[in-house]
Amino acid sequence: MAVHFTGVVLLTQQLAPLLADGGSILNVSTGLTRFATNPAYSVYSSMKGAIEVWTHYLARELGPRRIRVNAIAPGATATDFAAGAVRDNPQYRAMIEPTVALGRIGEPDDIGAAVAAILDPRMAWVTGQRIEASGGQRL
Template identity: 65%
Template sequence: MTASVTHHVSSTTPEAPPIAFITGGSRGLGRASALHLARSGWDIVLTYHSRKEQAEEVVAQIQALGRTALALQLDTARTADFPALAAALPALLREAFGRDRLDALVNNAGTGIDASFQETTEAQFDAMMNVHLKGVFFLTQALVPLLADGARILNVSSGLARFSFPGKAVYAMMKGGIEVLTRYLARELGPRGIRVNVLAPGAIATDFGGGVVRDNPQVHAAIAGSTALGRVGEADDIGGAVAALLAPGSAWITGQRIEASGGMLL
């Protein structure tokens, strides 16, 4: 594992808080999820691809909330690195949190693409598959032994697996695969009490996909006009949904697709 580690150890509490592992936690939906969970009493392990400074900023924000955070550099497309991560993680968890098990895994990391079906290259297909499908499959496989019984897995999909826009075929195809995988994981991991669900965000105003939803006024207006709640989603909308789905009150929900889109294209 090629890891750059940043952590802060908070004061101990009588009952150890749960620990969530969030991929792509340095920005966007991953950052919002980490902060919402920290406000709900979770400690956080987050990964980042290349933006170490942003990851350290998120760690500092979590620290300011009185929680513990650990940031690891990880390319979720490089499955060859996952065994080393799984081998090193228990010691890192003991050092930072005094425990060696995770209570949640949030498979969030991803990149976007805008290419029509006819123009999509094999290299683009492979890049999408490695991050959004193969990477999620094998990272989850590597980390499941480190999940406590009764833990949660939340896979991030997309509203594009339900509705269709030109140029999004290969991205949406991989997300559709994740939604199928979620149901199988829920069935296979159910005997351990592990709940597995998929969260499908609608169009969100972040830097994802070049920030087109956030920065293009025409796109922004069109999405707001096709959404029941009359606006474009924000990262905090998804962070709140993640925290809700990992909360104890959602313990009887597993194998489900939950769309957080404000009612987009109903």
């Protein structure tokens, strides 16, 4: 709770006054808020769900300053999350891949590209949104 929710809220509250009008905030959620897979992730997913709700409220609060606030929700990505299970366990990958519409596990560069797109000034009319970057996982 301290890392995934409270810390994010407190840090943003401290830095928001310093953020230039017309800027952007991108919170990080998870695809696990939409697809419940493993009960071991229930508390983590709940905290990320709280970040999504808070994103809506923060977008409303900072809207008069033209500050966009969105959340990105990555799906299964080959990182060190969960001790690198998606990245390093071929059996686990083989179990997840058929659930992804685009047929593969995400790579860190996929999420980086999505972050860059969301923060791009051409997305200036998008705020208060949860944007999933999952390759269509569990559609």
